[in-house]
Amino acid sequence: NPHESVGKQINYTITGIEAGAGIMSSTQNAMKAYGLNNDKWQLQTSSTAAMTSTLGKSIKNHQPIVVTGWTPHWMFTKYNLKFLKDPKNVYGKAEDIHTIVRKGLKKDKPEAYEMLNRFNWKPAQMADVMLKVNKGEDPHKAANDWIKANQKQVDTWTKGIKHVHGQSIKLTYVAWDSEIASTNVVANVLRSLGYKVDIQAMEVQPLWASIATNAADGMVSAWLPTTQGLYYKDYKGKFVDLGANLHGARVGLAVPTYMKNVNSIGDLK
Numbered sequence: 001n002p003h004e005s006v007g008k009q010i011n012y013t014i015t016g017i018e019a020g021a022g023i024m025s026s027t028q029n030a031m032k033a034y035g036l037n038n039d040k041w042q043l044q045t046s047s048t049a050a051m052t053s054t055l056g057k058s059i060k061n062h063q064p065i066v067v068t069g070w071t072p073h074w075m076f077t078k079y080n081l082k083f084l085k086d087p088k089n090v091y092g093k094a095e096d097i098h099t100i101v102r103k104g105l106k107k108d109k110p111e112a113y114e115m116l117n118r119f120n121w122k123p124a125q126m127a128d129v130m131l132k133v134n135k136g137e138d139p140h141k142a143a144n145d146w147i148k149a150n151q152k153q154v155d156t157w158t159k160g161i162k163h164v165h166g167q168s169i170k171l172t173y174v175a176w177d178s179e180i181a182s183t184n185v186v187a188n189v190l191r192s193l194g195y196k197v198d199i200q201a202m203e204v205q206p207l208w209a210s211i212a213t214n215a216a217d218g219m220v221s222a223w224l225p226t227t228q229g230l231y232y233k234d235y236k237g238k239f240v241d242l243g244a245n246l247h248g249a250r251v252g253l254a255v256p257t258y259m260k261n262v263n264s265i266g267d268l269k
């Protein structure tokens, strides 16, 4: 019933992803900041796959829904979505995705360090690989196809770095479509330098712990400064931040564009 408050229409539920994701702590902050925090409101934790499938079903049935959303992500190309304005700037401005490596990597594996330090690409390029994977292509192959189609740019990440033999690299990541794309591209480029590369998916907290405990060599999944700012602070001093590998990402609450009268997070009340 369109005359009911939006909150009532969505059963006071914001459809989220896995609990430890930075977007979830930002959303809890947003619910407090915008007064969506009485006992009726809930932030549903599930997984990225469950969130995108619930989103797809709601859109198919033209139903109202509010999800934790981010770009680059295929959900913004596949569906007509809009971010809700965040006048209190709880989610932060445009986010960057940083490359984080373990202390000591530069000394132990200078070639891998150098390549990881140079890795950088644009949101549209990440979205390219993501869309191929979403269409069912194997991530390793989708990454390889992208590398072949962008060989000149990829060569700038390895130019002058000598080939290695008999060395391995362990990359960790979170199985968000965005990081499946970036981690597979980086893994394939490291393989082209001669490394044996193992990539392992996990939740955000173990991801940061894997670098801080030297269990892994590096990761390209750090959404900063706001989204994973808590982890950055918790593990300060136990990792090396190689800076942004992608600028202009964005995190927030998103709704289908057919929810005409909802344009700011405050409109949900």
Ligand SMILES: C[SH](C)CC(=O)O
Pocket (backbone or CB within 6 Å): 017, 021, 022, 023, 024, 070, 176, 178, 204, 223, 227, 228, 251
């Ligand atoms: C789901 S966003 C890509 C990143 C995060 O929430 O930590």
